[in-house]
Amino acid sequence: MPLLSNPEDVIGRRFDFIIAGGGTAGLVLANRLSENPDVSVIVLEAGNAHVDDPIILSPTGWVPQLFNSEYEWGLQSTPQPHSLDQRLFEFRSGKGLGGSSSINCLVYLKPHRADIDAFEKLGNPGWNWENYQKYSKKAESVHAPVPPVRQFRPTYNHDDVGHDGPLPVSFCPIASGVEYPLQKGLSELGIETISTGFGGETAGTYKALASLHPVKMTRTDSANAYLFPVIDRPNLQVLTGALVTKVVTSGDEATGLTADAVEFEHGGKFYQVLCAKDVILSAGAIKSPQILELSGIGDRSILEPLGIETKLDLPTIGTNTQDHFTCTGPAYELRDGNDIITEIEGPLPLVMSGYAFFPLHKAAANAQELIDKISAKINDEASPYSAGLREVYHVQLELLKDEDVPDVEIMVVPFSVIPMGPAGRAYVNVPPVLSRPFSRGTVHINSADPLAPPVIDPHIFEEDIDMEIITAGFKVSRAAAQFSPYKDIIAREVKPGPDVVTDDQIKEHIKSHVGTVWHMVGSCSMLPRDKGGVVDAKLKVYGTNNIRVVDLSILPILVSTHPQATVYAVAEQAGDIIKADHM
């Protein structure tokens, strides 16, 4: 049984490293930094411990978790003008030890090498694909592939993945039965099945790995892989139910701010722990910027009206957010007699594993015209972009122009969280996901109360190119269903249905059925300060001497695949950076 701390064990004590947030990244750091018995580490996690919790361990437990505040922060966006009826969007984010790794859908994918090399091109030395693979392999322990299920074969190269890291990762031993027919349909469109998906070349279709224990068939997350095995280290303290409210600093902009302590709320009372070396914010892309702003580090024009003294004017905090947007459909009612599994409850785990990633050039006949249009807008001095964002966009444009780098994804969702049609029938949703939006959003506080939720404004579809790319992806998904054996398992399209045909109709459908898959990044971007950065390449907040951010918020451009593998790799790399600075 893990040894969790009580407040009285830690209040007023000095720790070398204070980690705010015991989520995916935070617990990797807790493990790596406390490997040295001479340094002391404390993790302050707002949520509960959830030790051996069957809902978390169940690979399909994420569905009930989404609707339960014990596991999830339950945040919402502001009304979005580019969606139908100015909709508000649910922003899901994990709460408790393990964070979002304990509530996610288990999908484990590595990005395209160009996604990561872009970080170095943007001015972050050492943040490249070679290092990514080194640290990703250090994190994961990938187990031998399962045999093909329903003709759906795991295709991967043994040397592209790690085999002895703390995090067990495996191929889900079942499949819905839709994945292989979709692969065949996509291959008719020139999107082939590949074996390089975990080696940095992701354009094509392949079976995703899963953060799934290969023997126990339970979820693996940062809590059970990184924390619980080492929680009895005497130099490591973990306090749950501890909401970090601010970093207490001394100094000023001239000397650089120094974090002296971290304040947290526990059981309705406020306490402090003292900092000897670094404070590391790992509260996720929504909450890490919130903690900085509550600490007086942020945009003066946001802080002062709230009565928060500006210790460091850093207006880039909470800007540059990006997310993976998707929609419902194309979705199909399936014919009887094909033995398709579309239920999520059952004796075996059904983890989503059918994925395709492809460049705009493969998806749209007018790709070049669309690229020229967004290029012209970015280069137009009259466009409303800061000089820094314009430079980031130039690197992002290179990714869009590259005919080997994916811009859009299709995923097989072999069950429906929302009703698709009459009960008792089998449905599958095969939606597009926009890989790398150009629209940039914000997340900021609008209250000095640390318990108040931050304001999330993702600016969904503010840039037209985003709608064009997702529409192209939608049409590829639909086109694949013209071919056998895919078309043979489909009874009818239920969303959006046969009446939605033209591009304008498809766009209207997407606007009214858009959602996020909860992969927000960018709110504390790792970039040179003049390009809009919040942290430098050592993940230190500009203008501070010892405050770092280590979580998904540091990604300056969103990676084109699902990001949990990337969080583990980022945190492993960060662990070595911090050790090199201090130990």
Ligand SMILES: Cc1cc2nc3c(=O)[nH]c(=O)nc-3n(C[C@H](O)[C@H](O)[C@H](O)COP(=O)(O)OP(=O)(O)OC[C@H]3O[C@@H](n4cnc5c(N)ncnc54)[C@H](O)[C@@H]3O)c2cc1C
């Ligand atoms: C529902 C859902 C499904 C997803 N599915 C997938 C998937 O299948 N595949 C994939 O690759 N990615 C998926 N993701 C995304 C991925 O899991 C996350 O992006 C990633 O885990 C984020 O890691 P992180 O370390 O940045 O933050 P988190 O893991 O979210 O950690 C942040 C931690 O900080 C804590 N915290 C927040 N504020 C405070 C505070 N003030 N004081 C103390 N603690 C605080 C939180 O409670 C949490 O534990 C999904 C995400 C969600 C929400």
